[in-house]
Amino acid sequence: MSEGISQPDQPVEREGRGKGDLFAKFDELIQMREGLLASGVEDPFNLVMEKVLSPTRAICNGRETILLGTYNYMGMTFDPDVIEAGKQALEEFGSGTTGSRVLNGTYQGHKECEDALKEFYGMDHAMVFSTGYQANLGIISTIAGKGDYVVLDIDSHASIYDGCAMGRAEIVPFRHNDIEALEKRLKRIPAEAGKLVVLEGVYSMLGDVAPLKEMVRISKEAGAMVLVDEAHSMGFIGEHGRGVAEDQGVLDDVDFVIGTFSKSVGTVGGFCVSNHPDFEIMRLVCRPYVFTASLPPSVVATAATSIRKLMHGSNKRAHLWENSKRLHGGLKDLGFQLGTDEPQSAIVAVIMPDLTRGAQMWEALLKEGLYVNLARPPATPANMTLLRCSLCAEHSEEEVSTILGMFERAGKAVGII
Amino acid sequence: MDRAEIDRRIRTLIEPFNKNGVTITDDTTFQGDLEFDSLTVMDFVAAIEDEFDIIISMNQQAEIETYGQLVDAVKKLVDAE
Numbered sequence: 001m002s003e004g005i006s007q008p009d010q011p012v013e014r015e016g017r018g019k020g021d022l023f024a025k026f027d028e029l030i031q032m033r034e035g036l037l038a039s040g041v042e043d044p045f046n047l048v049m050e051k052v053l054s055p056t057r058a059i060c061n062g063r064e065t066i067l068l069g070t071y072n073y074m075g076m077t078f079d080p081d082v083i084e085a086g087k088q089a090l091e092e093f094g095s096g097t098t099g100s101r102v103l104n105g106t107y108q109g110h111k112e113c114e115d116a117l118k119e120f121y122g123m124d125h126a127m128v129f130s131t132g133y134q135a136n137l138g139i140i141s142t143i144a145g146k147g148d149y150v151v152l153d154i155d156s157h158a159s160i161y162d163g164c165a166m167g168r169a170e171i172v173p174f175r176h177n178d179i180e181a182l183e184k185r186l187k188r189i190p191a192e193a194g195k196l197v198v199l200e201g202v203y204s205m206l207g208d209v210a211p212l213k214e215m216v217r218i219s220k221e222a223g224a225m226v227l228v229d230e231a232h233s234m235g236f237i238g239e240h241g242r243g244v245a246e247d248q249g250v251l252d253d254v255d256f257v258i259g260t261f262s263k264s265v266g267t268v269g270g271f272c273v274s275n276h277p278d279f280e281i282m283r284l285v286c287r288p289y290v291f292t293a294s295l296p297p298s299v300v301a302t303a304a305t306s307i308r309k310l311m312h313g314s315n316k317r318a319h320l321w322e323n324s325k326r327l328h329g330g331l332k333d334l335g336f337q338l339g340t341d342e343p344q345s346a347i348v349a350v351i352m353p354d355l356t357r358g359a360q361m362w363e364a365l366l367k368e369g370l371y372v373n374l375a376r377p378p379a380t381p382a383n384m385t386l387l388r389c390s391l392c393a394e395h396s397e398e399e400v401s402t403i404l405g406m407f408e409r410a411g412k413a414v415g416i417i
Numbered sequence: 418m419d420r421a422e423i424d425r426r427i428r429t430l431i432e433p434f435n436k437n438g439v440t441i442t443d444d445t446t447f448q449g450d451l452e453f454d455s456l457t458v459m460d461f462v463a464a465i466e467d468e469f470d471i472i473i474s475m476n477q478q479a480e481i482e483t484y485g486q487l488v489d490a491v492k493k494l495v496d497a498e
Binding site for chain 2 (some may be wrong): 149154170171172173174175181184185188189378381382383
């Protein structure tokens with residue numbers, strides 16, 4: 001019954017596959033991909049950006065394109081202060097650390113980056129990982145071990161599931177954003193067992209927000225620790241941009257906040273912040289932190305500069321909300337089916353009738369000069385095909401109007417509206 | 418609760434999920450015969466959990482391939498209560 005098994009009932013053997021070829025398990029996916037490309041559409045998963053002009057513009061497959069699927073919410077990738085900090089670190093500290101954080105890989109810049117995070121969240125401890133994926137993988141697998149229970153939303157990110165699997169904890173999923181389903185499961189877990197509830201502030205597929213206020217309270221009442229992944233809300237949601245937990249007034253009750261530098265912060269890396277008094281021990285026991293090289297000095301320098309600028313980003317936040325509302329309202333008026341009734345984040349998900357027309361629509365938009373994410377099963381909830389749009393604070397009002405015109409023409413051409 | 422009673426209750430619960438009206442025996446597989454996808458599995462498992470007031474973790478679900486194995490697993494969990 002596990003969803004981890006995706007082989008068809010009768011495996012379709014590819015012709016010419018040698019006996020013992022372990023790639024046979026991918027045959028169904030290989031055929032689906034070949035079928036899609038045979039219909040003549042550009043490969044949605046093989047786009048190359050030949051030149052990046054700004055946080056919102058690039059040359060993609062030879063065309064100038066508006067970027068509407070990059071998670072570059074706050075447009076920090078070309079911020080002059082951020083770039084200058086990166087250049088300076090590159091010159092003064094070199095191109096890489098060639099080492100683990102616990103050996104030779106902790107530079108001044110890594111400490112400064114962790115200090116910026118502590119200040120940003122108002123928390124006692126911060127730990128920087130090499131990616132956001134590794135932050136979830138590392139923290140969840142280390143704190144929830146065999147015999148412990150991880151209660152999570154069924155739509156949780158792959159890094160959360162992988163962290164559970166690596167730690168060998170018992171995984172107990174509940175229906176997406178269903179408070180009652182979470183409560184029932186918490187009550188059924190043996191009282192003496194260790195419990196971790198894992199939630200996300202914004203779920204990236206539909207762009208909807210979790211009812212953290214109720215869920216965090218219920219979890220604490222059940223004696224569980226709470227981890228919230230705020231990857232898609234940092235810098236944008238909440239008074240100080242600390243995320244959905246801040247916005248709903250429950251940040252003080254959250255034990256661990258996981259985040260990433262690859263969205264609002266505009267570079268790469270991941271982190272965990274916490275007020276747990278013994279949090280620093282994680283640096284010695286967390287394998288995805290210990291057994292990998294640390295981030296390059298230029299990356300942590302750009303991250304630290306960007307995080308500090310995001311503390312004062314309230315004007316940009318307000319403009320991003322305006323963009324999100326304008327795009328959401330405009331697409332709704334055009335007759336597209338959207339992931340949420342109201343805009344809840346900087347993600348607007350447009351629901352496609354099926355993968356074929358989703359891919360056609362994606363290609364039609366690309367030819368119009370617009371890049372969005374094509375999201376397809378099994379990464380999507382309820383096997384939906386989605387065109388996922390993520391807005392940027394650097395999109396102008398006119399650009400959003402241009403985008404709506406592109407959607408209208410493409411939608412009519414493909415026959416979706 | 419004896420195995421026959423658990424079997425009877427699960428047979429009632431599975432009806433709305435058995436869209437093709439497959440005849441269910443202990444050897445019926447969820448993925449192959451019943452063509453359950455991950456969402457159907459989640460809803461079906463939730464129905465069983467609510468009926469018997471138990472938790473079937475994803476780790477336990479991964480070990481269950483047939484209807485008979487499910488009834489045995491639920492019996493074990495109910496007995497352990």
